[in-house]
Amino acid sequence: MTLELLLLLAAALFAVGLFGALSQQSVVMVMMGLELMLNGVIVAGAAFWYFLAPANADGQVLVLLVIAAMTVEMAMGFAVVTLLFRAKDVDTTDMAAELKR
């Protein structure tokens, strides 16, 4: 196991997530793409900590920060989807050009 292998895994997860975030119509599926991208960032952060600077906890703190960001993204995304569905009866990005009632 090397830093390069872990970064390749992170890049693959990030790229798959990017494809989902760009190509999906459903807002919930777009959120899943974003989560996969952050999944890749978690792997990269952990790899940098383990292979470059394990003595201090900066990499671990970065991973914790990304996990918190995923939680926030999920909660706000679901709230926006609920609002969008209630206001316009849609759940796709194509039909939600604006949030104004």
Added chain:
Amino acid sequence: MVQLALFCLFAVVAVASGVAVFRVDSMARATYALALSFVAVGAVLLLLDLAYLGVVTVLMMVMEMAIMAVFMIMFMMNPGGLMPMSMLHNKRGALALSAVVFLALGAGALLLPWPKRRGTAPADPTQAVGEALMGPKMLVMMGIGAVLFTTIVAALVLASAHGRYDHGPYDRGGSGARQPQDRTTAEDGT
């Protein structure tokens, strides 16, 4: 050697289940594929001696995906996959851009001269991150706390039917909104 074999296994599972998220017909299956990807990444973190972060990733993401499955069934047109349909737009463009990003990141990972490892890992990385968060990195912890609290308030305000100014169907303020009894009367046509 065993560690490398386990890493390869978890890496393949993580990427394959990540791809499956956008390939399967059923939205519920997509959610559980994403959960599997997170579990595999949690296992990779365990291989890197990050016991706390690995377990937190697995537990949090499995719970998140359980909630996401409920939202999928609530909002998706075809949650069970009984009527396969395409929910994509600009698939070729997205595929091309993703491939370019993967190649760029992969080339960076393989070609950049990464610095040598500085220092050794502490005996207990969980204790190290705990001491960092309660000491020199306290501002990060305080920031996360404030952001999470703001998220709770903002998500409730957004998702609530009444909205920020409580102009919902049961508004009793002076905004001129109809009262529940007025609404019933109007709907009855009397």
